[in-house]
Amino acid sequence: MIGPTATIGEYALAGSLxxxxxxxxxxxxxxxxxxxxxxxxVKFCSVLLAGLLTLSSWALLTALLNDNFxxxxxxxxxxxxxxxxxxxxxxWAGQEGSxxxxxxxxxxxxxxxxxGGRKADxxxxxxxxxxxxxxxxxxxxxxxxxxxxxxxxPVRVADGRGLNPLLHNIAMVAHPPLLFLGYAGYxxxxxxxxxxxxxxxxxxxWLQPARYWIVFSWVMLTVGxxxxxxxxxxxxxxxxxxxxxxxxxxxxxxxxxxxxLLHSAVLQARRGIFKRWVxxxxxxxxxxxxxxxxxxxxxxxxxVHSFGESPIGTYLLVSLIAIALGGAGVIAWRWSHxxxxxxxxxxxxxxxxxxxxNVLLVLMMAVTALGTxxxxxxxxxxxxxxxxxxxxxxxxxxxxxxxxxLIMSSGPILGAGNGALARAxxxxxxxxxxxxxxxxxxxxxxxxxxxxxxxxxxxxxxxSGVVINIFYAIRVRITSHQDALPLAIVRAFTHNSRHWGxxxxxxxxxxxxVGVVGSAVYGTLDELEIKKGETKIAHxxxxxxxxxxxxxxxxxxxxxxxxxxxxxxxxxxxTVKPENRFYDKGMQExxxxxxxxxxxxxxxxxxxxxxxxDNTGPIGIAILQFxxxxxxxxxxxxxxxxTLGGLVCLIPTRAALNVPQHEATxxxxxxxxxxxxxxx
Amino acid sequence: xxxxxxxxxxxxxxxxxxxxxxxxxxxxxxxxxxxSVDHFLQKPAAEQQRTxxxxxxxxxxxxxxxxxxxxxxxFVLKGETATIPVSYTGIVPEMFKAGAEVxxxxxxxxxxxxxxxxxxxxxxxxxxxAPNGHPVKTKPTTxxxxxxx
Numbered sequence: 001m002i003g004p005t006a007t008i009g010e011y012a013l014a015g016s017l018x019x020x021x022x023x024x025x026x027x028x029x030x031x032x033x034x035x036x037x038x039x040x041x042v043k044f045c046s047v048l049l050a051g052l053l054t055l056s057s058w059a060l061l062t063a064l065l066n067d068n069f070x071x072x073x074x075x076x077x078x079x080x081x082x083x084x085x086x087x088x089x090x091x092w093a094g095q096e097g098s099x100x101x102x103x104x105x106x107x108x109x110x111x112x113x114x115x116g117g118r119k120a121d122x123x124x125x126x127x128x129x130x131x132x133x134x135x136x137x138x139x140x141x142x143x144x145x146x147x148x149x150x151x152x153x154p155v156r157v158a159d160g161r162g163l164n165p166l167l168h169n170i171a172m173v174a175h176p177p178l179l180f181l182g183y184a185g186y187x188x189x190x191x192x193x194x195x196x197x198x199x200x201x202x203x204x205x206w207l208q209p210a211r212y213w214i215v216f217s218w219v220m221l222t223v224g225x226x227x228x229x230x231x232x233x234x235x236x237x238x239x240x241x242x243x244x245x246x247x248x249x250x251x252x253x254x255x256x257x258x259x260x261l262l263h264s265a266v267l268q269a270r271r272g273i274f275k276r277w278v279x280x281x282x283x284x285x286x287x288x289x290x291x292x293x294x295x296x297x298x299x300x301x302x303x304v305h306s307f308g309e310s311p312i313g314t315y316l317l318v319s320l321i322a323i324a325l326g327g328a329g330v331i332a333w334r335w336s337h338x339x340x341x342x343x344x345x346x347x348x349x350x351x352x353x354x355x356x357x358n359v360l361l362v363l364m365m366a367v368t369a370l371g372t373x374x375x376x377x378x379x380x381x382x383x384x385x386x387x388x389x390x391x392x393x394x395x396x397x398x399x400x401x402x403x404x405x406l407i408m409s410s411g412p413i414l415g416a417g418n419g420a421l422a423r424a425x426x427x428x429x430x431x432x433x434x435x436x437x438x439x440x441x442x443x444x445x446x447x448x449x450x451x452x453x454x455x456x457x458x459x460x461x462x463x464s465g466v467v468i469n470i471f472y473a474i475r476v477r478i479t480s481h482q483d484a485l486p487l488a489i490v491r492a493f494t495h496n497s498r499h500w501g502x503x504x505x506x507x508x509x510x511x512x513x514v515g516v517v518g519s520a521v522y523g524t525l526d527e528l529e530i531k532k533g534e535t536k537i538a539h540x541x542x543x544x545x546x547x548x549x550x551x552x553x554x555x556x557x558x559x560x561x562x563x564x565x566x567x568x569x570x571x572x573x574x575t576v577k578p579e580n581r582f583y584d585k586g587m588q589e590x591x592x593x594x595x596x597x598x599x600x601x602x603x604x605x606x607x608x609x610x611x612x613x614d615n616t617g618p619i620g621i622a623i624l625q626f627x628x629x630x631x632x633x634x635x636x637x638x639x640x641x642x643t644l645g646g647l648v649c650l651i652p653t654r655a656a657l658n659v660p661q662h663e664a665t666x667x668x669x670x671x672x673x674x675x676x677x678x679x680x
Numbered sequence: 681x682x683x684x685x686x687x688x689x690x691x692x693x694x695x696x697x698x699x700x701x702x703x704x705x706x707x708x709x710x711x712x713x714x715x716s717v718d719h720f721l722q723k724p725a726a727e728q729q730r731t732x733x734x735x736x737x738x739x740x741x742x743x744x745x746x747x748x749x750x751x752x753x754x755f756v757l758k759g760e761t762a763t764i765p766v767s768y769t770g771i772v773p774e775m776f777k778a779g780a781e782v783x784x785x786x787x788x789x790x791x792x793x794x795x796x797x798x799x800x801x802x803x804x805x806x807x808x809x810a811p812n813g814h815p816v817k818t819k820p821t822t823x824x825x826x827x828x829x
Binding site for chain 1: 715
């Protein structure tokens with residue numbers, strides 16, 4: 001018995017494909033005939049598309065929640081005893097379901113754009129909606145022909161195979177949908193750009209809604225990436241959080257260009273410059289989201305993450321070529337419309353720093369992309385199977401990231417336009433001195449690794465840059481608005497929230513540098529055999545192995561080791577209980593999931609893994625992995641700050657509500673205005 | 681204006697060249713070949729001892745020394761026809777057993793034993809599909825785990 005919901009879901013999917021095609025056809029006819037009434041058809045069909053995909057998604061979700069194992073997808077990714085939350089997560093846990101989820105998000109975003117585009121030019125809106133509908137229809141096409149989530153299971157089964165035990169983690173429930181939100185979100189600015197270009201618009205009005213999509217997608221991608229790393233750190237028991245795996249890299253590529261797009265869009269909106277950067281980066285970010293999906297799902301790159309070889313790779317490859325040619329074609333056609341409204345006459349000013357950051361981010365993307373596809377290039381060239389190690393990325397990306405942070409810290413200090421360097425010279429000198437002092441402090445403390453010294457200088461530059469920004473923003477409020485100090489402090493932060501959101505994100509980057517460099521340079525690893533009741537010393541820590549217990553839980557049996565740990569100074573005593581879980585389903589016989597146990601602090605994590613044991617003899621022996629990961633929690637704090645900064649940037653500002661810029665931004669006008677005021 | 685454009689072009693070129701050099705230098709020492717046992721043994725002895733590689737093969741049932749609850753293992757890795765003795769240090773993956781397909785990373789010592797500190801219990805090209813594209817749990821490479829900059 002297939003059940004009516006699955007049939008509804010499949011028909012709704014087919015209907016979505018036809019509706020998507022209808023949106024594109026109606027738009028073409030609208031442009032060809034100039035018939036404005038067709039815009040209504042486009043909007044109606046876009047709403048219908050969202051409705052049909054919601055219906056289809058509801059059908060799959062219902063099948064998962066009702067244990068409808070007649071569907072192959074449900075049997076493969078769920079089981080009766082699975083908790084409800086994980087049954088919902090199974091929606092995006094497999095190839096077919098994740099494609100439907102992505103298409104659904106695109107449909108909903110199309111709906112939001114339909115509502116948001118009520119007042120915009122009709123051709124512009126129709127074209128933007130047609131791009132969204134075309135991408136959505138493309139996903140429906142793939143599902144209907146190559147990955148149908150409503151396919152019937154050829155074998156009758158009483159229960160499903162269940163969700164991979166490694167995915168039984170809250171971070172893993174949230175990580176995929178957030179990444180999909182980011183990936184889907186980057187379609188919207190691309191669609192709005194194409195809409196504006198096809199409609200022949202020369203102004204930057206399209207950026208008003210697009211900026212929200214750009215920031216939203218960036219935030220989602222950021223949280224998704226950070227949660228994925230956190231999950232890897234907690235669940236994969238490797239002690240690391242990022243392995244430069246092809247699929248991890250795939251999510252990082254649009255993040256690099258998305259970050260550049262985020263910054264370029266600010267300059268286009270404010271000063272009418274960087275238009276060509278914005279257009280190119282919008283295309284590139286969207287293209288890289290599909291490219292990442294191609295890497296993940298085509299089997300072209302060997303990855304421990306990948307979905308395995310799949311025929312959808314061909315579809316994605318064709319779409320990549322089509323998007324590149326189509327997108328680049330439209331941008332080239334309207335290249336003259338993207339001419340900057342102002343010319344830059346100097347390099348060392350805020351625009352120059354934005355430009356340098358853009359170039360650097362694009363280069364970081366290019367290096368990561370090259371490293372990711374390098375094994376494929378080697379295979380094609382007949383050089384055999386090659387794996388590019390983490391050391392490659394670390395030696396290339398980390399110096400670039402440090403340089404980027406330096407640019408990032410000086411950008412907000414420098415003002416816009418000519419003479420910025422001269423005006424900000426004093427502040428830059430203060431920043432430079434603080435950075436140099438931080439580097440010297442590291443040397444004095446005996447921390448002589450070049451990574452530590454450069455990172456300390458960079459982090460100090462970022463922190464001092466933010467403090468200087470705050471100081472001048474308050475000063476501007478006092479001098480130009482005659483605010484009393486307490487009011488000036490409040491208003492300095494409440495006016496121009498986007499500026500402070502960006503500063504928060506910059507602090508997040510500095511925290512990430514602390515976490516990455518601290519854990520990588522000073523992390524330790526010991527693998528040891530330890531007998532019951534025995535005490536071993538590892539890097540000054542006393543490890544006392546207490547006991548091994550077998551515990552039966554809902555869907556697994558756990559072997560739990562108890563380890564008492566005493567810190568080198570004897571002041572801290574704590575117990576960790578790493579365990580191995582033997583799940584009833586979802587793993588091969590004899591295979592278990594190692595559950596890490598941590599003792600966390602701002603200074604370091606004590607990371608323990610139970611690697612094996614022997615309880616057969618008179619004395620029990622355990623194999624333990626004991627890691628000290630210094631400063632690693634600053635990585636997660638940095639991720640949280642980045643996210644928070646992005647969310648603050650989503651709050652509509654007075655500037656966004658067309659309040660004149662000088663009224664809305666105190667800190668933004670800081671250097672030039674303060675100079676002027678000081679000279680009065 | 682042209683003057684500024686020239687400056688931008690020069691700055692961009694310098695930046696791109698620096699990154700290109702970093703990438704070239706990083707790539708020079710940052711890669712590792714995955715070879716079959718037979719292919720590896722065809723290489724000159726000096727190269728076998730000098731270059732770190734990943735070897736893929738099957739664990740022979742003979743000369744298999746791995747004790748439960750102990751670190752490390754000694755075994756013979758078989759390719760299509762050739763074999764090589766392997767000495768592995770570190771936590772033994774739980775799916776490791778005689779007849780298992782494994783990938784070991786390291787290099788050969790002067791006595792002809794392949795000294796490895798990294799072991800994966802399946803060859804990289806033979807991973808099963810994992811739900812949601814997430815990995816089947818295996819031990820990572822030391823380089824990955826350490827990830828020193």
